[in-house]
Amino acid sequence: MIGRMVRQMAIVLILGMLSLVGAGCWDMRSANEYVIVSSMSVTTGDGANYHVYLQMINALEFASSRATGSTPTYSIDAEGNTMDEAFGRIERKTARKLELSHMMLLILDAKLLATDKGLLFFEFLESMKDIRNDIQLVVSHRVAASEFSKLYFPEIRVSTVKLRRGLDSVEANWGGSPNTNLKQFIAAITSEGRQPVMSSVTMKLPSKQQQSVDAGKSTDSPTELVIDGTAVMRRAKLVGFLNTEETRDLLWIQDRIKDTSLTVQCGEDQYAQIRIGRSTTQLNVDYIDNRPKVKISINVEGAVSENQCESIRLSKISGFEQIRKLTEKAIQSHVEATVAKVQKKYGVDIFGFGEKLMGDHYQTFKIVKSHWDDEFVKAEVAVDVQAAIMRDGMISENLFRDIPGQSE
Amino acid sequence: MKAGWNECKQESRFTSALPTDPKQTLLQLRELFGNPPDFQSTAIRIGSANGFICILKTMGDPKTMSDKLLVPLMEEASQGNSPLQFPQLEQMRQERLGVLPFVYAATIREAAERMLAGDAILLAEGVDKALCIEIGGIAARSIEEPKSQRVNRGSDDAFTEAMDTNISLLRRRLRNPLLRIEPFTAGEETRTSISLVYLENAAAPSLVSEFRRRLTAIKVRAIYDSGNVEELIGDKGSWFFPTVLDVERPDTVASMLVEGRCAVIVDGSPYVLIGPAVYGNYFISAGDYYFRPILANLIRLLRHTAFLISLFLPAFYLCVINYHSQMIPTTLLYSISGQEQGSPFPVGFMLIAMTLIFEVLREAGTRVPKSIGQAVPLAGAIILGEAAVQAGIVSNIILIVVASTELCGLVTPHYEFSNTVRIIRFGLLLLSSVLGIYGIFLGLVALVIHLASLHSFGVPYLKPFAPFRWRQQRDMLVRFSLKNEDPST
Numbered sequence: 001m002i003g004r005m006v007r008q009m010a011i012v013l014i015l016g017m018l019s020l021v022g023a024g025c026w027d028m029r030s031a032n033e034y035v036i037v038s039s040m041s042v043t044t045g046d047g048a049n050y051h052v053y054l055q056m057i058n059a060l061e062f063a064s065s066r067a068t069g070s071t072p073t074y075s076i077d078a079e080g081n082t083m084d085e086a087f088g089r090i091e092r093k094t095a096r097k098l099e100l101s102h103m104m105l106l107i108l109d110a111k112l113l114a115t116d117k118g119l120l121f122f123e124f125l126e127s128m129k130d131i132r133n134d135i136q137l138v139v140s141h142r143v144a145a146s147e148f149s150k151l152y153f154p155e156i157r158v159s160t161v162k163l164r165r166g167l168d169s170v171e172a173n174w175g176g177s178p179n180t181n182l183k184q185f186i187a188a189i190t191s192e193g194r195q196p197v198m199s200s201v202t203m204k205l206p207s208k209q210q211q212s213v214d215a216g217k218s219t220d221s222p223t224e225l226v227i228d229g230t231a232v233m234r235r236a237k238l239v240g241f242l243n244t245e246e247t248r249d250l251l252w253i254q255d256r257i258k259d260t261s262l263t264v265q266c267g268e269d270q271y272a273q274i275r276i277g278r279s280t281t282q283l284n285v286d287y288i289d290n291r292p293k294v295k296i297s298i299n300v301e302g303a304v305s306e307n308q309c310e311s312i313r314l315s316k317i318s319g320f321e322q323i324r325k326l327t328e329k330a331i332q333s334h335v336e337a338t339v340a341k342v343q344k345k346y347g348v349d350i351f352g353f354g355e356k357l358m359g360d361h362y363q364t365f366k367i368v369k370s371h372w373d374d375e376f377v378k379a380e381v382a383v384d385v386q387a388a389i390m391r392d393g394m395i396s397e398n399l400f401r402d403i404p405g406q407s408e
Numbered sequence: 409m410k411a412g413w414n415e416c417k418q419e420s421r422f423t424s425a426l427p428t429d430p431k432q433t434l435l436q437l438r439e440l441f442g443n444p445p446d447f448q449s450t451a452i453r454i455g456s457a458n459g460f461i462c463i464l465k466t467m468g469d470p471k472t473m474s475d476k477l478l479v480p481l482m483e484e485a486s487q488g489n490s491p492l493q494f495p496q497l498e499q500m501r502q503e504r505l506g507v508l509p510f511v512y513a514a515t516i517r518e519a520a521e522r523m524l525a526g527d528a529i530l531l532a533e534g535v536d537k538a539l540c541i542e543i544g545g546i547a548a549r550s551i552e553e554p555k556s557q558r559v560n561r562g563s564d565d566a567f568t569e570a571m572d573t574n575i576s577l578l579r580r581r582l583r584n585p586l587l588r589i590e591p592f593t594a595g596e597e598t599r600t601s602i603s604l605v606y607l608e609n610a611a612a613p614s615l616v617s618e619f620r621r622r623l624t625a626i627k628v629r630a631i632y633d634s635g636n637v638e639e640l641i642g643d644k645g646s647w648f649f650p651t652v653l654d655v656e657r658p659d660t661v662a663s664m665l666v667e668g669r670c671a672v673i674v675d676g677s678p679y680v681l682i683g684p685a686v687y688g689n690y691f692i693s694a695g696d697y698y699f700r701p702i703l704a705n706l707i708r709l710l711r712h713t714a715f716l717i718s719l720f721l722p723a724f725y726l727c728v729i730n731y732h733s734q735m736i737p738t739t740l741l742y743s744i745s746g747q748e749q750g751s752p753f754p755v756g757f758m759l760i761a762m763t764l765i766f767e768v769l770r771e772a773g774t775r776v777p778k779s780i781g782q783a784v785p786l787a788g789a790i791i792l793g794e795a796a797v798q799a800g801i802v803s804n805i806i807l808i809v810v811a812s813t814e815l816c817g818l819v820t821p822h823y824e825f826s827n828t829v830r831i832i833r834f835g836l837l838l839l840s841s842v843l844g845i846y847g848i849f850l851g852l853v854a855l856v857i858h859l860a861s862l863h864s865f866g867v868p869y870l871k872p873f874a875p876f877r878w879r880q881q882r883d884m885l886v887r888f889s890l891k892n893e894d895p896s897t
Binding site: 028029031032034036038057059060061062065066067099101102104132158161 | 729731733734738739741742743744745746747748749750754755797803804844
């Protein structure tokens with residue numbers, strides 16, 4: 001009895017000691033000992049493999065009682081043959097530890113992705129424990145990646161937070177950005193039936209003025225952040241870009257459209273606007289006669305938000321029917337064109353047709369998986385769109401019919 | 409040291425039968441008390457005999473005595489000098505004194521104890537018994553509002569120091585002949601009277617006998633308050649958690665009695681003890697039953713949440729800031745980090761220091777003379793907090809954490825439970841400052857194990873959650889609405 005109690009006590013003691021050893025004060029980082037990093041931009045270095053720019057938070061500016069109006073963020077850069085070397089150099093510059101877990105955005109320079117160093121870089125990201133795997137990856141298009149971390153916008157003072165929110169909003173409200181976080185990217189890059197994509201971002205009129213806190217004093221901000229579509233990759237290498245319209249077709253095929261708005265032409269210089277509120281896509285991939293057969297069925301539900309067309313009268317059911325047909329046609333032709341463009345121009349299956357084939361017909365896929373991208377180029381793609389236009393705006397009759405002298 | 413009353417009352421001079429000569433008895437009594445100034449005695453005529461009446465005027469009101477005793481006896485008085493016999497005295501008592509509570513003391517010891525209880529002692533020549541008539545009427549605080557267990561709606565009377573008043577408050581609420589009151593006495597020097605109260609048809613006999621056993625087992629020199637009794641009859645093994653409920657509201661006690669619990673009233677204490685008391689009881693206020701159930705439920709939930717916040721908030725804040733900064737929402741981290749920039753002390757030190765300062769303020773608030781009122785602690789809190797932030801010693805957010813923790817701790821309707829929180833909170837704070845969130849979970853595990861192993865008068869402390877009792881859930885975490893009972897069942 002006593003022996004058992006002694007043994008139990010001993011176990012508790014040992015566990016207690018272990019817990020003291022296993023975790024403890026030495027992991028401690030007091031809030032005034034580290035500097036928060038909000039984003040990282042990476043490009044190729046001149047003298048080393050990588051050139052890393054970190055956007056740091058000047059936290060004092062975020063405590064309302066202690067803000068002095070100085071810059072809320074600043075950018076520090078260093079080169080290094082490995083990423084950790086670069087981080088070490090930056091830490092020596094800041095004289096403080098880096099808090100990497102709150103990084104929101106990783107901006108990759110197109111230059112870096114054009115070389116083979118990209119792959120090594122992704123290896124680093126996977127193994128770095130401080131970086132969250134929901135960090136979003138973007139490619140800087142036409143401008144250097146480092147530019148994004150130097151901007152100041154008065155409404156959201158951290159430029160990369162603004163960019164990240166912009167990405168989220170564009171994907172959710174329009175479907176113009178294929179937001180890819182680290183986890184999804186790794187899943188795509190290791191997948192046999194899919195090639196990875198990233199959002200592509202750019203900037204209109206980069207200017208020195210936007211790099212100063214004084215940018216908040218002018219109502220006319222010269223520089224604009226633009227989310228401009230998709231960066232198409234072949235594994236870790238960049239092969240090209242898709243614009244936002246084409247990006248929407250990509251998301252349509254992947255069933256990632258939540259909300260979007262479609263402009264359809266219905267006459268000479270006359271357009272109708274369809275607000276899509278619900279969309280589901282079914283993908284069917286098979287391998288027949290030595291080529292993949294892809295069938296994409298898109299079901300959308302929407303409402304007419306604007307109607308300039310005189311020929312379409314929304315007070316009649318036939319008007320809705322016309323709009324429905326135009327919508328179906330528009331979506332179908334767009335999606336088909338985008339798939340064809342990717343097949344011809346880039347030759348990589350960013351849509352995930354291979355993954356679908358793998359899921360449905362694994363034995364067939366096994367035969368073609370070694371050269372799937374070649375098969376993808378040959379694929380026969382059929383798009384079928386079913387639209388349901390439920391409502392129109394507040395008025396069913398065009399206003400200009402009532403304006404004297406305008407009606408026919 | 410001389411022998412205490414408890415030992416010397418066994419001596420033969422106090423236990424032998426009273427002499428028939430009242431003068432001698434009076435002398436013995438005076439000698440026993442040491443002839444104090446409040447020992448009043450006078451010679452009177454009882455019927456045809458001589459006698460004495462004596463009283464401790466600090467324990468019984470002399471005016472009441474003369475109204476109730478002397479006036480009726482004087483009317484009866486007659487000339488002559490013949491010693492009385494006991495039946496004559498008894499007959500006179502029945503005719504003249506009617507329903508006045510009385511008892512006959514056969515020894516000096518009994519007479520002395522009755523005097524201490526506030527009785528007038530009537531000594532008649534020729535009778536070897538002393539007639540003790542209850543007088544009472546000593547100064548007592550009148551019934552006032554509850555001090556710590558206030559409610560928005562409901563009765564507003566609270567127990568007082570006088571046992572009789574307290575029992576009367578209970579009887580008024582439970583007009584039921586099955587309400588049992590058993591007297592006990594404890595404290596060798598203080599001879600404090602204690603009453604065990606229960607409803608015979610509701611309380612389990614085993615529970616009542618357990619209470620009896622624990623009350624009779626009390627062996628201490630002195631008892632001044634129900635707090636002493638609580639310590640003696642409570643279950644052993646609880647580090648911080650109270651296992652006996654102290655209540656100053658008669659309506660709460662009455663409802664507990666109906667539920668089958670036992671109450672202990674200690675003379676001289678306005679707090680009545682109730683057992684068994686489990687974890688959930690400390691979150692129930694009498695007011696809950698006087699509001700609509702939906703509101704009462706929400707408020708009860710709020711209390712539980714506030715209790716948990718008050719327990720864990722400082723520890724959680726500390727470990728998140730020091731070890732797990734990735735858990736904080738990004739924009740919040742910007743702000744926290746900004747406030748902590750350049751602060752001279754580590755967060756852990758400041759948290760503990762500020763909590764200690766709040767504890768000092770709280771203690772000062774209790775000690776401060778009523779004439780100065782609440783001004784001192786309140787001013788202290790505001791001025792100290794403001795100044796500390798202005799001087800850059802403490803960040804605003806630490807002040808928010810500490811203040812909200814203290815506030816949340818005060819939500820429990822039973823004050824002693826908020827003291828429990830204070831102690832545990834410090835332990836968790838230390839654990840989290842050394843071990844991070846791991847330490848908090850370690851502390852939480854220890855706490856749950858401790859709670860699960862606790863008992864109050866044989867009832868598991870976490871009942872009805874663990875062990876889970878479905879039927880008892882209707883009045884613990886939530887309160888079901890009141891319905892008319894089905895007559896068919």
